[in-house]
Amino acid sequence: MLTYFQAIVIGALQGVTELFPISSLGHSVLVPAWIGGSWQELVTQGDSSSGTPYLAFVVALHVATAIALLGYYWRDWRDIIIGFVQTLRTRRIETSTQRLAWLIVIATIPVGILGLALEHPLRTLFATPIYASIFLMLNGVVLIVGEGLRRRNAPSLSDYGRKFAEDEARASGHDGEVLTEEHLASDERLAALSVKDALGIGLAQSGALLAGFSRSGLTMIGGLLRGLDHEDTAKFAFLLATPVILAAGVLKLPELAGPQGRDIIGQAVVGSIVAGLAAWFAVRFLERFFKTRTMLPFAVYCLIVGLLSIIRFA
Secondary structure, eight states: OOOOOOOOOOOOHHHHHHTTTTTTTHHHHHHHHHHHHHHHHHHHSSOOOOOOHHHHHHHHHHHHHHHHHHHHTTHHHHHHHHHHHHHHHHHHOOOOOHHHHHHHHHHHHHHHHHHHHHHHHHHHHHHHHHHHHHHHHHHHHHHHHHHHTTTTTTTOOOHHHHHHHHHHHHHTTTTTTTTOOOGGGGHHHHTTTTTHHHHHHHHGGGGSSSTTSOHHHHHHHHHHTTTTOOOHHHHHHHHHHHHHHHHHHHHHHHHHHHHTTOHHHHHHHHHHHHHHHHHHHHHHHHHHHTOOOOOOHHHHHHHHHHHHHHHOOO
16 A cells, blocks of 8 residues: 555655656666565556556656646746647748747657557566666666767757747847857757657657656757757757656546545645656756756766666566
């Protein structure tokens, strides 16, 4: 039976690890396994093919994390939604905000399709301590390799995206100047991604279907390899994760309302509040962190914890 103390600890863990590039799903499997006892029973109880109380609880935490992201970026989402609706009415994309809205839609397609098709079988097969350990260590390797490759790729604007960036730059008083990334606001730089770039970043995000790989980490690596800096790619990762996490959570909410969640409603509420607050402070911290730093500290963490966990659970 899930206790309120466990709900608070796991809620805080979910809120932080969902946004830090260290895998929330991996930690939701590994932390109970490391502690053992009643914590380990949370993961193993019930039938994973039909749902468990623990999985129903984790669903509630995901929804809370998505709501926290919506609240943190509410101005961005307000503009993105307005821009998207405008394009449906005019059938034209005329501003960087409208273009960014469609890039988010396009980048969500790969993980949406793969998630619906593969999420359940992958969770059933690989959401175990040993597989989560291996994938967590590989996540660290991917972060290190991605950071290394990024240094070889000078940031640049796509030719098609440059049109919208130039329009926004003129509106900001930079008409007639040589356009550089420094002239542009964050949303304008994101809108300058190409459709191919958006699809590539969305496909990278799909790797998080495997417990141990980080959604935000893989998305950030995809953005870095396409010319974004750490600050911009972190924001794009958080924007892109919001509809994916929210949609996945809402689709699975019936699990919480069903037999699996019948006895943990109170714990789910408490855990969700903690997860939402943790996510809010996590994204605030990461926004500042990535202004000057890279993902290498998180990569080292994944390598160390992944290796120790492999030794522990092999």
